[in-house]
Amino acid sequence: MALSPTEAGKRRKTRIVIVRMSDVQTPTFYQQWFDPAGLAPMSREKLAALSSNPMRRGDDEPVQLLGLLGDEVIGRLDLIAGALVVDDHTLPLSWASAFTVLPEMRHTLIGLKLVREIQRLNLVVAACGISKMAYPIYKRFGWIDFVMPRYILLRHSRPVIERSLHPRAALTAARVIDTLLAMYTKCVLRGTNGLIELRLDTSVTPELARTIRCSRNTFMPRSAETLNWRLRSSFRTDQRNRNFLLTLTSHGEIVGYALLKLRYHAVASARGFRDVMLGSVQEWLIFNSRLLCYRTLITMACRELIRHNVDAVEVCAATDEEAFVLRRMGMKRVGEQHLMWYPSPGTRIASTEYRQQSNWMIRSGEGDDFFS
Numbered sequence: 001m002a003l004s005p006t007e008a009g010k011r012r013k014t015r016i017v018i019v020r021m022s023d024v025q026t027p028t029f030y031q032q033w034f035d036p037a038g039l040a041p042m043s044r045e046k047l048a049a050l051s052s053n054p055m056r057r058g059d060d061e062p063v064q065l066l067g068l069l070g071d072e073v074i075g076r077l078d079l080i081a082g083a084l085v086v087d088d089h090t091l092p093l094s095w096a097s098a099f100t101v102l103p104e105m106r107h108t109l110i111g112l113k114l115v116r117e118i119q120r121l122n123l124v125v126a127a128c129g130i131s132k133m134a135y136p137i138y139k140r141f142g143w144i145d146f147v148m149p150r151y152i153l154l155r156h157s158r159p160v161i162e163r164s165l166h167p168r169a170a171l172t173a174a175r176v177i178d179t180l181l182a183m184y185t186k187c188v189l190r191g192t193n194g195l196i197e198l199r200l201d202t203s204v205t206p207e208l209a210r211t212i213r214c215s216r217n218t219f220m221p222r223s224a225e226t227l228n229w230r231l232r233s234s235f236r237t238d239q240r241n242r243n244f245l246l247t248l249t250s251h252g253e254i255v256g257y258a259l260l261k262l263r264y265h266a267v268a269s270a271r272g273f274r275d276v277m278l279g280s281v282q283e284w285l286i287f288n289s290r291l292l293c294y295r296t297l298i299t300m301a302c303r304e305l306i307r308h309n310v311d312a313v314e315v316c317a318a319t320d321e322e323a324f325v326l327r328r329m330g331m332k333r334v335g336e337q338h339l340m341w342y343p344s345p346g347t348r349i350a351s352t353e354y355r356q357q358s359n360w361m362i363r364s365g366e367g368d369d370f371f372s
Contacts (some may be wrong), residue, residue, distance in 0.1 A: 012070040016117045018165035019064035033066070035073040037102060040066055042078070046098075049371055054225040055081045057092070065117050067101065067110035074105035077114040080368055084124055085218045086349055093219070096117065096127040097368035098135050111137050119342055124349065126219060126341035128367035135338065143340040146357045148316040148364055150281050151331035153302060155311055158176050196255070196292065198300060199247040203228050208247055211254045211287060215226070217354075218361045219339070222285065230259065230283075235371045240264040240277065242308075245369075246301055248292055255292040258301045259283035259365060262308055263372075279305030280314040282365030295325050316364035318357075337364050 023029050030041045042050075042064070050056070050063055067075025078097040083090050096118060101111045115137055118125050130138060140143070199205070204212075209224035220226065231243045244260040258281055266274045281301045287291050302313045316337050317323035327333075339362050341351040353359060 012111065014067065014069050014110050016113055017066040017068060019066060021061050021063050023058040024063060026055040033068065033073050034071050035125050039100060040073045043235065045237060046227055047233045050080060052229060053081055054229050055083050057081055059216065062121055065114050067114050069105065069108060070112055075101040075110040075114055077118060077215045082210065083221050085214055085221055087216060091124055093124045093126060094122040095367040096125060115141055121291065123344045123347050126367060128339045129369040130338040130340055138340045141353045143298050144355050146362055148318050148335050148337045149333050150314060150316050150335050151326040153313040153331045155306060174272055195250050196296060197249045200304060201245045202231055208257060215361045217359055219366045230370050238264050246304055248297065250291040253288065253298045255288040256286040256295060256297055260301055262310065277310045278314055279308065279310035282370050294322060318362045327361055339366055
């Protein structure tokens with residue numbers, strides 16, 4: 001029997017569905033909606049990461065918002081449990097992840113509804129590595145924007161040259177340029193403190209676990225649990241992707257660490273660079289600034305990534321001082337990364353002082369960015 005215009009209109013209205021951890025663990029859960037684009041289901045890797053999250057708040061915790069038009073899935077926004085450390089107090093936080101709206105459905109404003117819903121569900125929400133498409137939506141709702149300039153140290157020129165030259169000509173040119181780049185990089189990464197010893201691991205050592213202390217005003221608690229979770233989890237399946245922990249020691253004392261990641265990109269950017277292995281310094285802490293400075297830490301982290309034959313090394317600067325060091329090292333700025341967050345009105349961190357980036361410790365690997 002044909003539907004009346006009123007009934008048909010109701011069935012095609014947009015709405016938001018809250019998906020909980022217990023729901024996504026049911027294999028047939030997503031089959032109740034029409035989803036021709038396969039937009040809604042979480043990958044096995046992402047579900048495993050969310051399930052093992054040490055900051056997870058139980059099976060009843062919301063982990064996803066679905067935007068529907070009638071019974072058709074047209075938008076999605078995943079939620080990752082986190083915490084915000086503010087002046088020695090810990091507040092629950094939810095990270096936005098995989099924010100997606102089908103291009104042909106953006107006129108429905110379902111993206112705005114998804115963001116509004118995540119704000120309703122949580123006192124504090126955040127997102128890191130914002131896409132150009134999502135950025136205006138977060139800005140429209142008044143999210144605070146912390147900017148980290150992105151710097152690149154190019155190691156192999158092939159992905160860049162192949163965009164404009166025939167592959168055979170590109171190979172010849174790349175060999176010449178890569179020889180020059182190797183000489184340049186050797187000069188840039190010279191002169192570090194020979195007293196610093198390195199250790200490369202895939203999990204936190206007992207010695208580091210005893211040394212880690214959480215900094216004030218940070219978007220991710222630092223502990224052996226949280227670091228191990230990030231090191232062991234990834235949303236991507238490519239076997240070339242790897243996570244590392246670099247521990248730095250001086251005179252038997254752990255003076256700092258860095259979390260490094262290798263990610264293969266079939267297409268690396270909107271500029272069309274292809275077949276790129278990118279190494280990133282995503283998280284770090286210095287415990288003793290007398291024995292370890294930022295430049296030494298970044299230099300040693302870059303050296304370790306280069307040993308894994310990356311095409312380029314990526315570092316984001318959270319402060320002007322860090323940006324100055326990276327420029328002096330010869331790295332080129334290529335865009336920026338945004339960490340955006342929203343405190344509900346009336347919460348203690350909604351005041352003006354917390355809107356200043358200089359009052360926070362932030363890293364490019366906050367939220368879901370380390371896993372992607």
